[in-house]
Amino acid sequence: MQGFEYANPATLKEATALLGNGWGDAAVLAGGTDLLTLMKEYLMSPKRVVNIKGIKELGGISKSGAGLRIGATVTVDELMSNAAVRAEYPSLVQAGRGITSPQIRNMGTVGGDLCQRPRCWYFRNGFGLLGVKDGKSLVREGENKYHAIFTGQPALFVSASSFGPALVALGAKVKLASASGTREVDAAKFFVAPQNEGAREIALLPNEILTEIVIPAARGAKNATYEVRHKDALDWPLAAASVSLSMKGATVASARVVLGHVAPTPHAAAAAESLLAGKTITEAVADEAGKAAVADAKPLSGNAYKVQLARVAVKRALLAAAGKA
Amino acid sequence: MNDLEPKHPGKKKSAFSRRGFLQGVGAGTTAAGVLSVPAEAQAPKAIGPGAVPITLTINGKAMQATVEPRVTLLDCMRHYMDLTGAKRVCDRGTCGACTVIMGGKVIYACSVLAIDAQGKQIETIENLTASGKTHPLVPAFVKHDAQQCGYCTPGFVMAAKGLLDRTPSPSYDQVKDGLGGNLCRCGTYVGVRQAVLEAAKGGRNG
Incomplete structure (x- = not known):
């Protein structure tokens, strides 16, 4: 790890004043579970590290009529233990449960989960987000069993965020602050598929801090997350699905179906969403929705197996949301 | 650097x-x-x-x-x-x-x-053996052969202590989850889980 200067601001205003306009100027430190690893691997070598854990206004979970506000530095464990989250947003609790290390749940933050860099082994070994070398895609020509199955983009890594799919399905907004003001971005637009090697996978700019996440009131909508995993111990899922269902009695008025770990961003499955409108969730309907969700998947040489996993994840998330799991 | x-x-x-x-x-x-x-x-x-x-x-x-x-x-x-x-x-x-x-x-x-x-x-x-007071996890790990090369052992013991501090009488699944952030390449998981369950039963101190 390169040396750096360290700052421990007490307010958001102080913190944003410490950031720079380039990624190499300053890095925001919260849980540290990803940032320190990136720095040890020299994938990031910021001149300054700004610890935001001491900033009170970035913590805490609060519920209002409009919805739920989750501070960026709320840990995964705090989120999963929160009574309001447990009552209304089981999809977040289920997504958190997939982070199967108590240590990571105690350290890692919700903001950090959204901002963590991709786990793609080409990226982690210094070949960049697109994994291109000498004009050739290392991902397409090499090992790609954990990569994207929706492959219409130049980037073929998968978004590593555990909460991203659930937050997109719940229609959450992400708040970002810089020294010159704040802005709000739909969770769906916070994640970006980079089109060139210089681009980032999230909308955050180097001079910004993710400050909070706001989830609209559930208003009786049912939600769930289902992850398909290779093993119980700490690892990222192979495929996941988060769903949110607005109900009219026993039928679905409208549905959000968002896949995780299958594309560079959480992947909204529009075909599955329109198929579900007006239907009652049965095993057959859930299976059909799963099939529709992956109909346009184009897997790589080594990951066709993920298509079936994603399909099953959608089916099981729908059944869980409908209380039929 | x-x-x-x-x-x-x-x-x-x-x-x-x-x-x-x-x-x-x-x-x-x-x-x-x-x-x-x-x-x-x-x-x-x-x-x-x-x-x-x-x-x-x-x-x-x-x-x-x-x-x-x-x-x-x-x-x-x-x-x-x-x-x-x-x-x-x-x-x-x-x-x-x-x-x-x-x-x-x-x-x-x-x-x-x-x-x-x-x-x-x-x-x-x-701290688990400090001031002559040994935490029950220590003899339980010995009794159940919960270590082989021993390199992962301090981490497992502390993860187990953290679990018992929070959940004094864990179920088997809670023990498994509580140790989910620790790896043992020798494969002592079965012994470790038994040790933690026994330490929980035997009461805690420290």
């Missing part, structure tokens, strides 16, 4: 202590930014990259060291404080061999900066 000049610990000591630093922030102290970033008038002082004095509270004792901000809690304990119980294995927040309890919660010491761990109560494996 090789040209970082350590600061003399005695010199301007108060300027580098966390408390002095925070007081400086509260008073609206300005600092000339070292970087070419838009350092605005209210920017608090950044410290480092040279070594700065820090104080950690480990096993109830205040311990001092002078370390660069990039030094992790794990390396600070092992290299500067002679506390070698927590092990450095993956150093990437994956294997759990460096597990300690900080602020009542299990964490990976490799993934926390030492400078960031100031002001928190830190408990390490060394």
Whole structure:
């Protein structure tokens, strides 16, 4: 790890004043579970590290009529233990449960989960987000069993965020602050598929801090997350699905179906969403929705197996949301 | 990375202590930014990259060291404080061999900066036999052959202690989940889980 200067601001205003306009100027430190690893691997070598854990206004979970506000530095464990989250947003609790290390749940933050860099082994070994070398895609020509199955983009890594799919399905907004003001971005637009090697996978700019996440009131909508995993111990899922269902009695008025770990961003499955409108969730309907969700998947040489996993994840998330799991 | 000049610990000591630093922030102290970033008038002082004095509270004792901000809690304990119980294995927040309890919660010491761990109560494996009082996890690990090469053992024991502190009578599944952040390449998982269940049954201390 390169040396750096360290700052421990007490307010958001102080913190944003410490950031720079380039990624190499300053890095925001919260849980540290990803940032320190990136720095040890020299994938990031910021001149300054700004610890935001001491900033009170970035913590805490609060519920209002409009919805739920989750501070960026709320840990995964705090989120999963929160009574309001447990009552209304089981999809977040289920997504958190997939982070199967108590240590990571105690350290890692919700903001950090959204901002963590991709786990793609080409990226982690210094070949960049697109994994291109000498004009050739290392991902397409090499090992790609954990990569994207929706492959219409130049980037073929998968978004590593555990909460991203659930937050997109719940229609959450992400708040970002810089020294010159704040802005709000739909969770769906916070994640970006980079089109060139210089681009980032999230909308955050180097001079910004993710400050909070706001989830609209559930208003009786049912939600769930289902992850398909290779093993119980700490690892990222192979495929996941988060769903949110607005109900009219026993039928679905409208549905959000968002896949995780299958594309560079959480992947909204529009075909599955329109198929579900007006239907009652049965095993057959859930299976059909799963099939529709992956109909346009184009897997790589080594990951066709993920298509079936994603399909099953959608089916099981729908059944869980409908209380039929 | 090789040209970082350590600061003399005695010199301007108060300027580098966390408390002095925070007081400086509260008073609206300005600092000339070292970087070419838009350092605005209210920017608090950044410290480092040279070594700065820090104080950690480990096993109830205040311990001092002078370390660069990039030094992790794990390396600070092992290299500067002679506390070698927590092990450095993956150093990437994956294997759990460096597990300690900080602020009542299990964490990976490799993934926390030492400078960031100031002001928190830190408990390490060394505390489980301190002052002649042995935690029941220790004999339970021996009885159930819960270690082979032993390198992961301190991390497993601390993860187990963190679990029992929070969930004194865990189910088998809770034990499995509580140890989900620790790896053992010898494969002693069965023995470890039995040891934790037995330690829970035998009552806890410490």
